[in-house]
Amino acid sequence: MTDALIHTRLPDRAPPISEAGIIHWARANLFSSVPNTLMTLFSLYALYMLVPPLVNWALINANLAGTDRTGCDANEHGACWTFIKVRFNQIMYGLFYGANPDQIWRPVLAFFSLVGLIIPLFIESFNHKGKLAAFVLIVFPFIAFALIHGGWLGLPIAETSEWGGFLLTFVLASVGIVAALPLGILLALGRRSELPIVRGFSVFFIELWRGTPLITVLFMASVLLPLFFPAGVDFDKVLRALIGITLFQSAYVAEAVRGGLQAIPKGQFEAADALGLSYWKKMLFIVLPQALKISIPGIVNTFIALFKDTSLVSIIGLLDLLNMSQTASQGHEWKGYDTEAYLFAAFIFWIFCFGMSRYSKNLEESLDRGHKN
Amino acid sequence: MTDTNIEGQAVPQMPKIDKDDCCYSIDIKGLNKWYGTFHVLKDINLQVTKGERIVICGPSGSGKSTLIRCLNRLEEHQEGTIIVDNVELTNDVKNIDKVRREVGMVFQHFNLFPHLSVLENCTLAPIWVRKTPKKEAIADAMKYLERVRIPEQANKYPGQLSGGQQQRVAIARSLCMNPRIMLFDEPTSALDPEMISEVLDVMIDLANSGMTMLCVTHEMGFAKQVADRVIFMDYGEIVEEAAPEEFFNNPKHDRTQLFLSQILAH
Ligand SMILES: Nc1ncnc2c1ncn2[C@@H]1O[C@H](COP(=O)(O)OP(=O)(O)OP(=O)(O)O)[C@@H](O)[C@H]1O
Ligand SMILES: [Mg+2]
Numbered sequence: 036m037t038d039a040l041i042h043t044r045l046p047d048r049a050p051p052i053s054e055a056g057i058i059h060w061a062r063a064n065l066f067s068s069v070p071n072t073l074m075t076l077f078s079l080y081a082l083y084m085l086v087p088p089l090v091n092w093a094l095i096n097a098n099l100a101g102t103d104r105t106g107c108d109a110n111e112h113g114a115c116w117t118f119i120k121v122r123f124n125q126i127m128y129g130l131f132y133g134a135n136p137d138q139i140w141r142p143v144l145a146f147f148s149l150v151g152l153i154i155p156l157f158i159e160s161f162n163h164k165g166k167l168a169a170f171v172l173i174v175f176p177f178i179a180f181a182l183i184h185g186g187w188l189g190l191p192i193a194e195t196s197e198w199g200g201f202l203l204t205f206v207l208a209s210v211g212i213v214a215a216l217p218l219g220i221l222l223a224l225g226r227r228s229e230l231p232i233v234r235g236f237s238v239f240f241i242e243l244w245r246g247t248p249l250i251t252v253l254f255m256a257s258v259l260l261p262l263f264f265p266a267g268v269d270f271d272k273v274l275r276a277l278i279g280i281t282l283f284q285s286a287y288v289a290e291a292v293r294g295g296l297q298a299i300p301k302g303q304f305e306a307a308d309a310l311g312l313s314y315w316k317k318m319l320f321i322v323l324p325q326a327l328k329i330s331i332p333g334i335v336n337t338f339i340a341l342f343k344d345t346s347l348v349s350i351i352g353l354l355d356l357l358n359m360s361q362t363a364s365q366g367h368e369w370k371g372y373d374t375e376a377y378l379f380a381a382f383i384f385w386i387f388c389f390g391m392s393r394y395s396k397n398l399e400e401s402l403d404r405g406h407k408n
Numbered sequence: 409m410t411d412t413n414i415e416g417q418a419v420p421q422m423p424k425i426d427k428d429d430c431c432y433s434i435d436i437k438g439l440n441k442w443y444g445t446f447h448v449l450k451d452i453n454l455q456v457t458k459g460e461r462i463v464i465c466g467p468s469g470s471g472k473s474t475l476i477r478c479l480n481r482l483e484e485h486q487e488g489t490i491i492v493d494n495v496e497l498t499n500d501v502k503n504i505d506k507v508r509r510e511v512g513m514v515f516q517h518f519n520l521f522p523h524l525s526v527l528e529n530c531t532l533a534p535i536w537v538r539k540t541p542k543k544e545a546i547a548d549a550m551k552y553l554e555r556v557r558i559p560e561q562a563n564k565y566p567g568q569l570s571g572g573q574q575q576r577v578a579i580a581r582s583l584c585m586n587p588r589i590m591l592f593d594e595p596t597s598a599l600d601p602e603m604i605s606e607v608l609d610v611m612i613d614l615a616n617s618g619m620t621m622l623c624v625t626h627e628m629g630f631a632k633q634v635a636d637r638v639i640f641m642d643y644g645e646i647v648e649e650a651a652p653e654e655f656f657n658n659p660k661h662d663r664t665q666l667f668l669s670q671i672l673a674h
Contacts, residue, residue, distance in 0.1 A: 300519075302515060302517055302519035303519060303521065305482055305515070305519060306513075306515065306519035306520075306521070307521075308480075308482060308508065309480055309482065309508060309511075309512070309513040309582075310508070310532070310533035310537065310581070310582075310585060311505055311508035311509040311533060311537045311585070312532075312533060312536065312537060313505070313537075316536050316537075320532060320536065321521055324523050325521075325522070325523050328523070402523075
């Protein structure tokens, strides 16, 4: 035997300078070709033209002092955030709470209780998620309503018709989203059912709402719904909007979920059948968890669309965040400052929609088990 | 396909077929099935006694999968009677559920539930179908995972396992329901060659424990080693059935001979 060959591993080396670092990145992404270079230069120029004036207007020269428009009128080169400051309560909580700032703790308490109740649902080691979720979904809405509406324990009544601003937007969107999810899932299952009546009904229902614009649905909910009830029954306007929104939204959720259901391989159904799982158990434990995961981006898209579409309730005379901002800027007191009103509303909408979109991305990633079949 | 080192082994005896209908594990009489106008199963008659091990083979498209999928009603049949574990398979959902609880099935592509861990795959049906308490179900599952030799993978997800390991989990998952009959549909044909034997070993172990087994496979070594009977299907018919020794050494039908010459050629 001669000496055995001993293999020594080569040490790792850092990549050559040109393969990493900011210069390489810029060269590869910004200046890789003539058109790309032109685009980059044009974009930089556009940013140079837009950003400094915007920053000057919105931040550096902005007005925030005082409680009326005199300061703003004197300095036309800056945004009038004084207006938003003075009308903040009205824009966020609507007419009743705008006029009764001492009561604002009620919606605020409701909102932060909700946040506080939801947080444990995201803590891995929390063991009572199911019970807490049921409480949040079924009991909490009544508590929140009692708190915000008042009329007991000496709390002044805030009629739902006087709810408005962000409060109304949030109520309409969150109730719509939460109520439409189970309904949409049932409709999606119904659409794939083997029972012709169930399938036919689901298809009819889904296509009915998908074929109708939300604004029409809201209009019908407001005008037509009362016709079906005896004259004395006065249906709450917000409740009417909620019913319309929920039915409308459920059709879109159903279509998003159906896409997920279609992606589940036949073998999963067969394996569940072969183990003797009943239809509902098969769906609940095997099919829906996988299908919903696939549908998350689609479902969140419909949520984001709904969140923004709640503004359409203006058609039935409800003032959500956008409409309330606009209304606030229309009195003679703040006339001319509607740009600030729209920007503020857009900013709040953006925070929530962007948050939903990021959350859906996280959820997708955390549910990914790294499998293919 | 090799058939060495199996010749020397004792061929299990054909069990005596009991004439009494009540004692068949599976009793198929005059079974016919169509897909649309395509006649996929033709006049199938098959009786399987308790503890019997049957290997079904035949060319692609001959109806092997369809036949065993009729046994737990993954496919409906149009004519004839199928009695499994003394329960007749009809449209009656109760009967179907009863049969499915007693019949385990292993698929070519494993069909594990990818969103559940190996252990959860194994305990789901016992807990929700058999109503076994969770602790007991977990203990049972660990016992069967040990039996298929992968207890250490219990907390992994199916996507993290090799094909052979996944198929063994699938076998354990079926066993956790304590089935009286096990159906296998080409359990090794989606596996890389080096993983086939680890799955066959588990199946041989199961066969030796007295489980009633129906196995669609082209693993002729496995057939020779454990089968009590080999059934050859072609064009939706049972063409020939015999004890393995007879079947391989003395095939009677020319179609069987052709099939065997093809399958043993390489
Ligand atoms: N759902 C279906 N609809 C129509 N025809 C089908 C269906 N499933 C199977 N078939 C046909 O029935 C025949 C038998 O199929 P089967 O899957 O039982 O064959 P097999 O013997 O298992 O074949 P293989 O060895 O390829 O798995 C094939 O010709 C197939 O094309
Ligand atoms: Mg097959």
